[in-house]
Amino acid sequence: xxxxxxxxYVLALDQGTTxxxxxxxxxxxxMRGVSQQTFAQHFPQxxxxxxDAREIWASQRAVAQxxxxxxxxxxxxVACIGITNQRETTVLWDRRTGEPVxxxxxxxDRRTAAQCDTLRAAxxxxxxxxxTGLVIDAYFSATKLAWLLDNVPGARAQAKRGELxxxxxxxxxxxxxxxxxxxxxxxxxxxxxxxxNIHTQQWxxxxxxxxxxxASVLPQVVPSSGVLGEADAAFLGAVVxxxxxxxxxxxxxxxxACYQPGMAKNTYGTGCFMLMNAGSQSVxxxxxxxxxxxxxxxxxxxxxxxxxxxxxxxxxxxxLRDGLQIIDQASDVEALASSVDDTGDVYLVPAFTxxxxxxxxxxxxxxxxxxxxxxxxxHIARAALEAIALQSAEVFAAMVADAGLPLRELRVDxxxxxxxxxxxxxxxxxxxPVVRPRVTETTALGAAYLAGLATGVWRDGAxxxxxxxxxxxxxxxxxxDQRQAKRARWDQAVQRSAGWAAPAGEEPAL
Numbered sequence: 001x002x003x004x005x006x007x008x009y010v011l012a013l014d015q016g017t018t019x020x021x022x023x024x025x026x027x028x029x030x031m032r033g034v035s036q037q038t039f040a041q042h043f044p045q046x047x048x049x050x051x052d053a054r055e056i057w058a059s060q061r062a063v064a065q066x067x068x069x070x071x072x073x074x075x076x077x078v079a080c081i082g083i084t085n086q087r088e089t090t091v092l093w094d095r096r097t098g099e100p101v102x103x104x105x106x107x108x109d110r111r112t113a114a115q116c117d118t119l120r121a122a123x124x125x126x127x128x129x130x131x132t133g134l135v136i137d138a139y140f141s142a143t144k145l146a147w148l149l150d151n152v153p154g155a156r157a158q159a160k161r162g163e164l165x166x167x168x169x170x171x172x173x174x175x176x177x178x179x180x181x182x183x184x185x186x187x188x189x190x191x192x193x194x195x196x197n198i199h200t201q202q203w204x205x206x207x208x209x210x211x212x213x214x215a216s217v218l219p220q221v222v223p224s225s226g227v228l229g230e231a232d233a234a235f236l237g238a239v240v241x242x243x244x245x246x247x248x249x250x251x252x253x254x255x256x257a258c259y260q261p262g263m264a265k266n267t268y269g270t271g272c273f274m275l276m277n278a279g280s281q282s283v284x285x286x287x288x289x290x291x292x293x294x295x296x297x298x299x300x301x302x303x304x305x306x307x308x309x310x311x312x313x314x315x316x317x318x319x320l321r322d323g324l325q326i327i328d329q330a331s332d333v334e335a336l337a338s339s340v341d342d343t344g345d346v347y348l349v350p351a352f353t354x355x356x357x358x359x360x361x362x363x364x365x366x367x368x369x370x371x372x373x374x375x376x377x378x379h380i381a382r383a384a385l386e387a388i389a390l391q392s393a394e395v396f397a398a399m400v401a402d403a404g405l406p407l408r409e410l411r412v413d414x415x416x417x418x419x420x421x422x423x424x425x426x427x428x429x430x431x432x433p434v435v436r437p438r439v440t441e442t443t444a445l446g447a448a449y450l451a452g453l454a455t456g457v458w459r460d461g462a463x464x465x466x467x468x469x470x471x472x473x474x475x476x477x478x479x480x481d482q483r484q485a486k487r488a489r490w491d492q493a494v495q496r497s498a499g500w501a502a503p504a505g506e507e508p509a510l
Contacts, residue, residue, distance in 0.1 A: 008077040010452045011067070011240070012444035013060055015085040015169050016248070017106065020059040022067040023444040024078075027457060029467040031441060033071035035063040042103065047110040050103035053091045056169060057176045061235065068236065075238035081177070081231055082244035082451030084251035084443050085169040087192045090144035092155065092217070093172070095165050098180050102152040104169070105144040112143035124210065131207060133191065133198050133282060133291030133304075141168060142194035142211045149213070159214045166217040168193065170245045174229065177242060182229035185219045186245040187302055191293040196221070198282055198293055201302060224250075224295035225450040244450030248443050249273045250294050252413060253305060255446030256437065257468040259461045262405035264396065265442070266426075268416035270318075272310035272392050276399045276407070277303060287358040287398035297453065297461075306402055308357045308395035312350035313388045314416050319352070320384055326377040334419045337382035346370040347493035348383040350391075351500075358398045359494065367497035388416070389425040390490045396430060409433045413442045420474075427474040431483055434474040 009032065014021040018041065024033040037059040042050040068075060088107035093100045105111070116136045119125070125136050134140055145166050149156045158164050167175065171185045190196040190203075195213060197204040203218050222228045227243045246254060249267065253275045256265040261279035266272055275294070282291050282304045294305040312319075317330045327333055349355075351364035368380065400407055409432050416422055417436055427434040439445055452458045458467075478486070 009073060009079065010448040010457055011064060011078050011081050012448040012451075013064060013081060013083045013173065014444040014447065015056060015060055015083070015173060017086045017089075017108070020056065020063050021444065022060070022063040023441060023448070024067055024071060024073060025445060025448040029439065029445060029449070029464070031439065033067045033073070035067040035070060037063050045111075047113075049106040049109040051089065051106055053093070053100040053104040053172055056104065057173065060173060061176075064236065075236040075240065078236065078238075078240050079457050080227075080241045080243040080451040080455040082447030082449070083170050083173055083242065084246055084248050084447035085173070085189070087168065087189060087247040087249070088139055088141050088144075089169050090141045090148065090166070091169065091172045092145065092148045092152070092164055092166050093175070094158070095163055095180070098175065101155055101158070101164065102148050105148065107139055109144065110138050112138040112147050115143050115146070128194065128207070130284070131197050131199070131204055132194050134194050135288055135290070136194075140192060140194040142207070142213065145193075145213060145217075146211050159217050162216040164217050165219070167219050168247075170247075171219045174242060174245070177231040177235055178229045179232050182242075183219045184222045184228050184245075186224040187221055187293040187296050188224055188247045188250040189245065190221050192247060198291065198302075198304070223298050225297045225454045227454055241455055242451075243454035244447050244452070246295055246447060246450055249275055249307065250292070250305065251444075251446030251450070252442040253277065253446065254295055254449060255442035255444070256411040256413065257461070257465040258411060259465060262403070262408060263411070264399070264407060265411040265413065266392055268313050268388070268412065268414035268422070270313065270315045272313040272388065272395075274308045274310075274392065274395050274399070275305045276396075276403060276405070278306050278403050278405070279304065283403050285398075285402045287402060288360055289357055289395070289398055289402060295450065306399045308399060310388070310391040310395065311353055311356050313391075315352075316348070316350040316384050316387060317416070319350070320381060324377075324380070326381065333381050333385065334421050336378050337385050338421050340376075340378040340382055343383040343386060344370070344372065344375055344379045345489070346375055346379045346383045347490060348380065348387045349493050349497040350384070350387050351497045355494070355497070357395050359498070361498055363499045363502035364497045365500035367493065367500070369493050369496050385419070385422045386425055386429075388422060389429045390487065392426060393429045393487065407432055409435050411435050411437065413437070413440045420472075423472075423474045424477070427476045428478040429483060429486060431476050431478070431480065433476070436471045436474075438469040438471045
């Protein structure tokens, strides 16, 4: 650390899809203050999702200043800044003015889906997955950036002259924090662009050519944990090192202290986001999971992760509330589901928008099967919670098969991790303990830890792991036979939903 800076606090900037937050953590890894501000979502056409990058910056700056003011913390007490961010969202700006030249295209945006279809049809999928660990999809940044270059008037010519800068949201924030002195990203975010070779840890020339991206727009790739620049005094009132960056899901995995291969976390939100530490060697998935860079510490080797997601988790409970109207608020689902001992052999397959890994069936549709005259709303509520747990178990089974690593426990966070019945069901269907930490703000905590490691707030991963504290452990209560029978029955239910919306003649045989 520099000068007389007192390492009392680490400031985490947590830039999400709907809000910007700033959280202060102390040396014990405890939250000491939080400020949050929402910003506008723009939907100019069906399937298009945009943000105003200027509003992202303004909101992030405002909450950072607010949390210090509200807690009476002087900027000189902030040892460093860590950044975590919504991933894949794409920003393109003018290097001279520091202003965006078009909208920020959000990770949810589907405007480039047809371009992705074309690339798949042309046979590029295997090569792209080998280089990047990703499947071809509009989710990632490459086609979004190409769209901006082709559709913002004059952008491609400006880019060729070296006048434009591209970045995911972390790069945009670093640029603004440093008044344009630093244009950088970290490997966890770079690995979500579909332009980064996860084996060479470099921007891939063949991919830049394929997507028609000039190298001049790209940020420098720096370690996830390492001082990369300094935030101007105009930002907080003192010069503060920027020392950590990671995409939100990788940051949460780091915040959960999943530092050994085979350790995994599941974030229960609208969907479920699952990451497993795969170690220092990248793992090629046979189940269309994603291989991603988790983080890099200083000049050390990257840690790789396998990533999978469940489309409908908390969203399934929202459907019980808003669609079926069998609960008044989402938190009511636990008591209702607990009022019966089991589902009465009822299964809900929440394939409202298709099924993801390991099925990848976009034509699947939701199914509620096994009902009798004795079925009530409590059985359906319990079936909804079981569905979240069973879907997650399918993805973890794929991860274990891909990585060749046993799952020994699952660390959990996100809003629905507060549901004790759901966590118990998750332990039962996985057959391993489910562990909920005391601090569930693991995304921001991971960014803080990455920054603090680089500035001497924490010595090493062992010290951080010792700070991680358990709130509750859910031990599996089912026998192996019960678990096997439940998952086999679930497989039958999934087959009932398969291909339901497929064009005539393409339905799968049951």
